[in-house]
Amino acid sequence: MLFGVRLQNEIYEPWKDHYINYDSLKRLLRENVVPNDKEEWSESDETRFVQALDSDLEKVYSFQTNMYNKLSDAIGEIEKQIVEVKEIDLVNLEHTIEDILESAQQLEHFSRINFTGFTKIVKKHDRLHSKYSVKPLLQVRLKALPFHSEDYSPLINRLSAVYSFLREQAPQSQSASINAKLSSYTNDSDLNYTSYKFWVHSDNLMEVKTRILRHLPILVYNNQNDSQDSVDPTLTSLYFDNSDFELYEGKLQKNDTSPSLRLKWAGKTSDEDSQIYIEKRTVDHSIAGGDERLPIKEKYIAGFINGTYHMEKTVQKMKSSHVPDYQVEGYEKSVENIQDFIRENSLQPVCRAQYTRTAFQIPGDNRVRVIMDNDILFIKEDAFDKDRPIRDPNNWHRTDIDAVSDPKKVLRKGEYSKFPYAVLEFRVQNRPGVDTADTGNSIITSSSVYRKHGKWIDELTSSHLVKEVPKFSKFIQGIASLYGEDDKLNFLPLWLSVLEEDDIRIDPKQAFEQETKKLKERAKTAAVRARAASVSSPRKGATTPAGPSSSTKKVTIMEDDSDSDDDEGRPKNRKSLKHKYSIPFLGTFGPKLDDALSEDEEVVLPPGVVKPDVLIRNTGPVKVETKVWLANERTFNKWLHITTLLSALTFTLYSSVQAAVDKSVATYVAYTLFALTLFSGIWGWSTYMSRLNYIKQRSEKHLDNPIGPLIIAVALLLILIVNFIATYKAVGEPVPLWN
Structure with a gap:
């Protein structure tokens, strides 16, 4: 159109x-x-x-x-x-x-x-x-x-x-x-982490890295294909779309459902141990979305995309290895879903993104992670033109650039686009129970994280060294830069005008003024949030700080979460084939490339660490101050005292019914007082036991309950009123106060 x-x-x-x-x-x-x-x-x-x-x-x-x-x-x-x-x-x-x-x-x-x-x-x-x-x-x-x-x-x-x-x-x-x-505008509180994107000019790259290094170490990737450890591995993502760029427009406009599909790998496809994953992601902005991800060998990719190969050999190996039936069925379902998605949308590889990655993180502590992607190159991979296709329609990727260290040397003008800046991404783990929107413009949402990292992160992200670009996506940027002249591309990302500027670097004074403006915007909502908090009970949420881990700083490349390319966080209910439908008997399906290549990975606990079944505060012997126990017992004694008084009053009144002016009323009053006596005793005992359980469980529930005292007070008041009215009517004249 x-x-x-x-x-x-x-x-x-x-x-x-x-x-x-x-x-x-x-x-x-x-x-x-x-x-x-x-x-x-x-x-x-x-x-x-x-x-x-x-x-x-x-x-x-x-x-x-x-x-x-x-x-x-x-x-x-x-x-x-x-x-x-x-x-x-x-x-x-x-x-x-x-x-x-x-x-x-x-x-x-x-x-x-x-x-x-x-x-x-x-x-x-x-x-x-x-x-x-x-x-x-x-x-x-x-x-x-x-x-x-x-x-x-x-x-x-x-x-x-x-x-x-x-x-x-x-x-x-x-x-x-x-x-x-x-x-669709803000980050959902049900996400495990929040992502923030920035551009970094090449002149500021080293200064930004050194600032981060003062607080977070570089993750060193253990590349099994190389005798040397890889600090900055080369990652490749091959994105799919159709000739109408429907997936691109869905991502750009943030439709209710924004599906995407890509192939991803590290290093070169010609490497002997190269591992390739195909990943379908469906982000639903009204509910938590998920993705389906399958490891696949290079020789099967073309048949998989064309629909002629349905991973039969892998399924057969799973069955022969006695993998549980539900895992096999789930794997087959994922294969079917991805192939149906390709067929129904007429998808084909259209854009390749190639870049080197540097990641910063304390091993075993995934609350804060910083990822920097540099040397980003976008390459055309489509076969839209049947007469002069860029990629061989019978192949799933361009083979002419696989073994080339610098693809720009062999590509023609218009077939590639070099992104001029590095992309810096901060990932901060959300605190459970805290709405990320409530933090205003502050990146840190967890108090424990803020004490350790908040100051330097805020200083860096508000400095003149970086330029914030919300919702930046390599997929969107690649399509827009390579196919911007196509009439079928009906929308362009707003950050393109910034790219066309001569320089994104800003004066430090200007950066300070922009940060001051942000602080003013944050102050506008402070009073409203305080008012909202005053009318509600405080939200309870606690996090367990990540303790020291035995993990070494040298990790495999798949143990690094990769860029959250299109979204700000990872839904909690992500359907991960890594755990649900793992294939333990295939070495190439191992976890070596799993995390580094996924755009939005779930947070993975370090080796040897498992999620606790109970909170730390609920473990070990109960240590409660003596005065807490005594206060509960003292309250129970008060109820026993009230019960004794009511029982004495009940039997005294019942024994003097014959001397009453109105015997029937006196009898009913005695029965009512007896019922109150039973209620008082039962209420006192139940209150004592419930509070005892709360203390043992360290519960946060309120210990006060005014219903019991109110019932007794109202009942006694009614008894006195009824007794007074009955006596007044029986005598026929007011009773003197001294009687």
Whole structure:
């Protein structure tokens, strides 16, 4: 579909007058006019085009800025109501939040599609009229009118704080739609870790590495194919897509379901012990997603992709090795799912990403990991053109660059794209029970991690040495850089304009000002979060600090988690074939490459460490101060005292029924007091035993329970009132107070 047609279909009707006038700009280019000497592109034509282009830029920027400010003001009004403890209509508040979320989502889409339109029309202009280059002008104007670089995270974080307040006030509210929208912008609290992406200029690379080395050691990979240990292994990912780039657009637009497929390996495929994995990932933004990952030998890959080979030999070996039936069935199901996914979406290898990796982590402590990918090279691998395919359609990859150390030397122009910066990724393990959105702009979510790593990480990530690029993905960048001229590519990532800048390095003073702005944004939500916390019981969550491990600093390459290329975390219920459907008898299916090549790995405990069945506080003998036991016993004695008083009153009243003015009322009162006596004794005993169990279990439950005393107090009050009324009626006149 042509971009102009796609733009008309994607326009949000209420804002239709504020989009780029793509068709008008295209007509000004006179693309379909046959050139002749009399109608050459002139200075006046260029002026008209540039004026129209600049006018549209002003229009889009003004609208985007105004809408963003309106949304920010609307959130500010809600925050003001919450902080001032005003009466709030919770139903209306929920609808308002949903409207703001919908507008924010539409505004982000508005910015993306307009940025793509401006980029495409300028490329078309420079191709048709190469004498007049407009691309530098567009870059200058985009810096002055940065509608495409607006970060919506502050808005979403503030909304998350407001929504936390709403959840605490109305836990039964119908909020599924808001939760789904929020999850597409923010990190879900059900994820094991959170990922943050940055770009690093080559001039700053060494300084960044040395800063990290002061706190985290480099993981040294034990490469079995080499006599030397590999510090920076070369990793390769081969991404799949179809001719319409549907998977690319799904990832870029963060659809509800964003599937992807890739092959991955370390080193070269020609290596004898080379291990290749095929991985299908399905990220569902409304629920926790998962992936399916299979080890596969190179000779079987082509047949697997074509659907002619269904891993029969592997399945047969599993059965002959007496692998449990459920594992065999699960393996066969995964094979079927991946092959169906390839067939139904007409997928083929289209883009190769090749890079070297340096990882920093304390062995045995996976709470903080830093990954740096450098020398990133994207290579075309498609066979879309049947007449002149880049890759042999009968092969699953390009064989002409397999054994080449520097593929750029043998590739033609347009077949590769060198990424100019290193990609730095921080992975911080989430603290259980803590919403990552509640941490504002701070990377560290765990208090124990913050005490050890928080300061230096915050200093590095807010410094002039790195540039944050949220949601950066090698898959998206590779497709956009290699196929950006294709009319079927209807959307481009917003960070492309930053790549076209001469230098991403910023002045330290400017970095300080940006960090100050972030702190102000964080302060805006502090009062709201405090208000939300004041109306709810504190969340209980505890983490066990990772202790020293016997693991050596030299690990195999598969023991390193790789880049979380498209998402900020790993769902807890990830379906990992590494554990569910492992094949112990095949050496090539071992764990050597498993972790390093997965884009989003689950956190793996170090060797010899298992997840405890009970918390540390619940192990060992119960050590409770004596005064705690005595306080519980003292309370029980008080209840025994009350029971004794009630029993004495009961039998005294019952023995004097004959002398009462109203014998029937006196009898009922005596029976009621007897029931209260039994209740008092039972309540005192049950309270004593329940508190005793809480103390032994170190439970966090409240020990107070006012129901019992209230029942006795109300019952005694009613007895006195009934007795007074009955006596008053029987005598027929008021009873003197001295009687």
